[in-house]
Every structure is written in C-alpha cells, then in structure tokens.
Amino acid sequence: MSFDSAGNPPMSPRARAIVAAARELLEAEGGVSMRRLADRLGIKAPSLYKHLRDKGALEAALISDAFLEAAERFEQAGDLFELGSAYRAFALEHPHLYRLMFEGRLPRERLVPGAEERAAAPVIAAVGGDPDRARALYAFAHGMVILELGGRFPDGADLDAAWARGLRAFAT
Amino acid sequence: MSFDSAGNPPMSPRARAIVAAARELLEAEGGVSMRRLADRLGIKAPSLYKHLRDKGALEAALISDAFLEAAERFEQAGDLFELGSAYRAFALEHPHLYRLMFEGRLPRERLVPGAEERAAAPVIAAVGGDPDRARALYAFAHGMVILELGGRFPDGADLDAAWARGLRAFAT
C-alpha cells in the first residue's frame, strides 16, 4: 500500500496525481466525490481505494497542501497590509479550497505536521507576537473573506475600505 | 395550502409547529432532514409537504426566526462591548442555528422581509453609522464566533481577551 496507517504522506506518485486531480475538481465544481474524481481520472471509483485509504485521507492532503501554499504566499508579505492583501487574494482565487480549509471540522491528526502552524506564523509575526491581537486579526481576516465569498455584504460595498479600516485597527 | 407561492409566512399554526420541531431537531442533532423531522413529529415525511412547499421554505423560516431573535437581543445592548457579548452569546447558545444562518447561501428571496436588516441595524448603530467600520466589526465578530465554534483557536486561548482587543480596535 502507498499510504501509512494514518493515511498520511509520503504518498506514491500515483496518489499525488489523484490528489492533484481532486484539487482541480474541487476548484472547478466546488466539491469532490470519489465517483466524480474517478471519472475525471478515467478509472472506476473503487480503484481509488488502492491509493488512498479513504476520502478523509484525500481531504487531509488537499488541506495540508492548501495550508503550505498559503503559508508560502503569506511569508512574502512585508507588513500587515500586504498580509491582508495576500490573505484575501488567496481566498478569492481558491474559494472552494478555502471553504474546505475552514468550514467543517479540521482533521488535524491527519494533516502534514506543521502545515497549519506554518500558515499561522506570518499572522502572529505581523502583530509582533501578541496572541490576542493575532487572534483578533485572524478572526477579522477570516470573517471578511468568508462573508465576501458568501455574498453577505451589500452589492456596492467598498470592501477595500473595510479591509483598510480593520487592518488599521490592528496595526498597533 | 397553508403557504404562499414563495413558501413565505403567514404560515398555518401546524406549519409553525413543524418549524418549531425543526428548530429543536437542528439544535439537538446539528441538522434537519425531512425524514427525521417527520419522525420527531410522529408522522411520515410526505405529510410535511402538505404544510411546507419544500425544504427551502423550512430553512427560510428557521433563518428568519433566528435573525429576528438575534435582533431582539442585539437591540438590548447599550454599547459596542455589550453588543459583542450578545453576539457571542447568541452564537454559542445556538451553534447549529448560527451555522445555518451563515454557512451556505442565504435564501434572501424567501426570508421574512427585513429580518436580516433588523439584525444588522444594531451593529451599524454601534459604530455610529460608519459603513466601513460596521463591516469590519461584523467580520471580526463573525470570524471570532465561527472560528471558536470550529475549534480553530488553541485550547487554552483567552478568547475574552481577543474579543476585548478587537472591540477596542473598533470603538473609535
């Protein structure tokens, strides 16, 4: 078998290809089922289980990858305002992936160790390590993007201005 | 039939009783299906359709009620900090209802007219009507509760302190 007892990496090249296809499917259609994933790969659904223990392993891989990708982008940000832009851009570019990362329970036991923490680190650093401020900033940023993705703000709302107002509030 | 073409109020007393049972089911089990709702009422699922056009009508009623209930509580708040407490308390007391209100698409066409706006009004008032600040505050509050409900903060995190830090940031 190409997965360990927890369904964790290292994964076989074939398993990685399946995860890549799942990512495309998620971003294109907003969801992943084992059947549709198999269709996209030109195989039958039961064959997937030779490479992935179960659907949870697939989701854990997608989420781990997403945290690491987001972390790389967040690490480029030079200050709080650039971090806010990077956060929003990541979420708007990958709305379904973002929802997979943040809605529903996070399967921490199955994630690549350290992936979640690596994405969080730039947020903590941006407020000088103050945990209360970091949590408030995190909540603000997540709230802004998830409400924007959900269409909760009025049509003409100036979200750049709301972001600026919020980031300014956490700058010091 | 006891519902109009949009599945909107006024609803028959029986329909209201069904919505009340759905609310209990949602809060108790975290979800509502027509089958389980019927079980709880001691009837069969198809009978529900004599009272509600479809499941969407049921959800719209649950969400409308929730917005009006939240609005009543928010209107009691004397200042921004009391409003924050009221917001958090409502979400923590009704986690599944809160998720129904905010995750997934909001069926605005089917809600009781003005319900969403009435819940939003105290938030806007608390920041003196400044829309940018209101949106930032809304995002912060929603982010705090949805991350708390999702278990995203570390176990020992002092969320009271994070709330205080955020609300202070939006106080002026």
Place this chain on the structure above:
DNA sequence: GTCTATACCCGGATAGAC
C-alpha cells in the same frame, strides 16, 4: 391531513475476479 409506495438522486466503501 395522513398514509403507503415509490421514484429518483446522491454519497462512501468492500469483495473478489482478472
């Protein structure tokens, strides 16, 4: 206003042949 019966959809996952 309730019932039975049913249609239709979707999902995850396994056994065992090749």
Place this chain on the structure above:
DNA sequence: GTCTATCCGGGTATAGAC
C-alpha cells in the same frame, strides 16, 4: 492496479388511496 458487482447509507419529493 484495475475491473464488475454490490451493499450500505442517506436525501428530497410526488402520486394516489383513504
């Protein structure tokens, strides 16, 4: 590593009898 055949669960909703 793929297949076929299948099992299991779940869901929304309708038709038509009573």
